Amino acid sequence: MTESVLVVPGDGIGREVVPAAVEVLEAVVDLEFHEADAGDRVKRETGEALPAETYRRASEADATLFGAAGETAADVVLPLREAVGSFANVRPARAYPGVDALRPETDLVFVRENTEGVYAGIESEVADGVTTLTRVVTDEASRRIAEFGFDYAADNGYDDVTVAHKANVMRTTDGRFLDGVAAVAEERGADYEPALMDSLATDLVMRPGEHGVVICPNLAGDVLSDLAAGLVGGLGLLPSANVGAEGGLFEPVHGSAPDIAGEGVANPAATVLSAAMLLEHLGEASAAARVRTAVEGVLADGPRTPDLGGDASTAAVTEAILARL
Ligand code: NAI
Numbered sequence: 001m002t003e004s005v006l007v008v009p010g011d012g013i014g015r016e017v018v019p020a021a022v023e024v025l026e027a028v029v030d031l032e033f034h035e036a037d038a039g040d041r042v043k044r045e046t047g048e049a050l051p052a053e054t055y056r057r058a059s060e061a062d063a064t065l066f067g068a069a070g071e072t073a074a075d076v077v078l079p080l081r082e083a084v085g086s087f088a089n090v091r092p093a094r095a096y097p098g099v100d101a102l103r104p105e106t107d108l109v110f111v112r113e114n115t116e117g118v119y120a121g122i123e124s125e126v127a128d129g130v131t132t133l134t135r136v137v138t139d140e141a142s143r144r145i146a147e148f149g150f151d152y153a154a155d156n157g158y159d160d161v162t163v164a165h166k167a168n169v170m171r172t173t174d175g176r177f178l179d180g181v182a183a184v185a186e187e188r189g190a191d192y193e194p195a196l197m198d199s200l201a202t203d204l205v206m207r208p209g210e211h212g213v214v215i216c217p218n219l220a221g222d223v224l225s226d227l228a229a230g231l232v233g234g235l236g237l238l239p240s241a242n243v244g245a246e247g248g249l250f251e252p253v254h255g256s257a258p259d260i261a262g263e264g265v266a267n268p269a270a271t272v273l274s275a276a277m278l279l280e281h282l283g284e285a286s287a288a289a290r291v292r293t294a295v296e297g298v299l300a301d302g303p304r305t306p307d308l309g310g311d312a313s314t315a316a317v318t319e320a321i322l323a324r325l
C-alpha cells in the first residue's frame with residue numbers, strides 16, 4: 001500500500017523549502033501526499049494556529065513533513081510532535097565536504113527528549129510581576145530517551161555518547177534524568193560521559209570531534225543543536241526527526257526566517273535532509289541514501305544559496321539535487 005505523507009509547509013520559508021523537498025521525494029519513491037495548514041497565516045484567518053483537522057491528519061499519517069511556523073511555532077510544533085506520538089527529537093549536525101564550516105570535524109547527533117522538561121508548558125503568573133515555570137522530569141521519559149539514544153548510537157556507528165545535564169543545580173529533576181540514563185546504561189553495558197550542559201557547550205565548540213551522540217533534556221537539546229548548527233555552516237543544513245511511536249514528524253531545525261522569506265533564496269538542504277529521514281522512517285533506506293548523496297554532492301560542488309556563500313536560488317539548488325537523482 002502506498003504510504004501517506006502529510007505535508008504542512010507553515011509560514012515564511014517553510015512555504016519555499018517544503019515544496020522543494022516534496023519534489024525530491026516524488027522523484028525517488030511513490031508516496032501519497034496530502035497538504036494541511038498550520039501557523040501564523042492560518043491563525044490570522046481562523047483564530048487557530050493548529051486546526052484540529054491538521055492535528056488529526058498528522059496523527060493518522062504514516063509520516064508528516066513540516067516546514068516552520070512563525071510566532072505561533074510553540075502552538076504548532078509542540079502539539080504536532082505529540083500528535084505523531086514522538087518522544088525523541090533526532091538532530092544530526094554534520095559538517096559536509098565543500099561547506100565552509102567552523103569545525104569541519106563535526107559529526108554530532110543530538111537525541112533530545114521531546115515531551116517534558118521546561119517545555120511541558122506549565123507556566124503561571126503567581127503574583128503581579130512574578131512568574132514561575134514547572135520542570136517535569138519522569139523516570140519513564142528519562143529511561144525511554146536513554147534507550148533510544150544508546151540504540152541510535154549502536155545502530156549508526158557512534159562510539160561516543162555524551163549525556164547533557166545540570167544535576168549539580170537541578171538536583172531533583174536532572175538527578176532523576178541521570179539516574180534513568182545510568183540504569184539503562186548499566187542494563188546494556190553501554191558507556192557514556194555525563195557532561196554539565198554549560199561546559200559541554202564550550203567543549204562542543206572547541207572539541208566537537210570528541211563527541212558523537214549527545215542525549216539531552218528538552219531545552220538543552222534545543223539550544224545545543226542550534227549551537228552545533230553554527231559549527232557546520234548554519235541552520236540551513238540541520239534536519240530533524242521527531243520519532244518514537246509509529247508516526248513521525250520531520251522538519252528542519254530552523255524557523256520561518258522572516259528576514260529572507262519570499263526572496264526565493266532559502267537553503268532547501270535542511271528540509272530535503274529531513275525528507276531523507278522521513279524516507280528512512282518509512283523503511284525506504286536506499287531512497288534515503290540516494291537523497292543524502294545528491295544533497296552532499298550539491299553541497300560539495302554547488303550551486304549554493306547565499307547562507308553558504310553562494311548566489312543561487314532555492315529553485316536552482318533543488319534542480320541540482322533533482323539532476324543528481
Ligand atoms: P530562524 O531559524 O527562522 O532564522 C535564524 C537565521 O537563520 C535567520 O537569519 C535566517 O535567515 C537563517 N536561516 C534559517 N533557515 C535558513 C535557511 N533554510 N536558509 C538560509 N538561511 C536560513 O530563527 P529565528 O529568526 O529565531 O525565528 C524566526 C521565526 O521562526 C520566529 O517567529 C520563531 O518563532 C520561528 N521559529 C519556528 C520554528 C519552528 O517552526 N520549528 C523553530 C525556530 C523558530
Ligand code: MG
Nearest residue numbers: 222223226253
Ligand atoms: Mg529551536
